[in-house]
Amino acid sequence: MQGLDLRRDVISPRLEDELAEVIRASMAHDQRPGGHGIDHVAGFLPLDACDNPIPTAVSEAMAVVEPFMGIPNSVIASHYAAGAHLPFHTDPPFWASPICVLNVGADVEISWSHAYWHTLTVKFPRRALMVMGGESRTDWHHGINEVTEARTAFVFRRRI
Ligand SMILES: O=C(O)CCC(=O)C(=O)O
Numbered sequence: 778m779q780g781l782d783l784r785r786d787v788i789s790p791r792l793e794d795e796l797a798e799v800i801r802a803s804m805a806h807d808q809r810p811g812g813h814g815i816d817h818v819a820g821f822l823p824l825d826a827c828d829n830p831i832p833t834a835v836s837e838a839m840a841v842v843e844p845f846m847g848i849p850n851s852v853i854a855s856h857y858a859a860g861a862h863l864p865f866h867t868d869p870p871f872w873a874s875p876i877c878v879l880n881v882g883a884d885v886e887i888s889w890s891h892a893y894w895h896t897l898t899v900k901f902p903r904r905a906l907m908v909m910g911g912e913s914r915t916d917w918h919h920g921i922n923e924v925t926e927a928r929t930a931f932v933f934r935r936r937i
């Protein structure tokens with residue numbers, strides 16, 4: 778698919794554990810359900826005035842995505858409980874391309890739909906980075922299939 782890049786093992790198991798700890802700590806502190814069984818969404822907005830300091834592990838992850846997208850100015854972490862899914866959608870065009878997603882905690886499947894008649898499913902392994910740009914954003918919808926184990930998506934974006 779034009780514009781889609783999947784990079785395996787972009788973070789170490791150590792950084793994966795630290796990112797998982799960030800989401801655990803955030804869940805203990807504040808519950809913001811995200812719908813579809815996504816039981817928690819945490820936000821870190823590094824370049825805005827923000828009362829949510831960026832954890833060291835998130836700064837490290839930002840350095841990993843920077844070569845692919847430049848410096849993000851928005852990071853959200855969506856925690857999926859077992860059984861959660863994310864329906865097909867596109868990300869609004871006010872987010873610059875590409876968008877980077879780091880998968881933490883468990884392998885998942887991401888499905889892609891072109892005009893809702895052609896679909897394909899791709900494995901998105903833990904510790905992998907998905908870089909979404911080009912036609913993968915403009916011509917395709919994407920969604921996360923029901924997850925069998927809890928996982929967290931760290932989504933790095935730059936608002937135009
Ligand atoms: O959960 C994921 O891996 C993808 C997240 C996503 O598509 C989104 O937040 O727009």
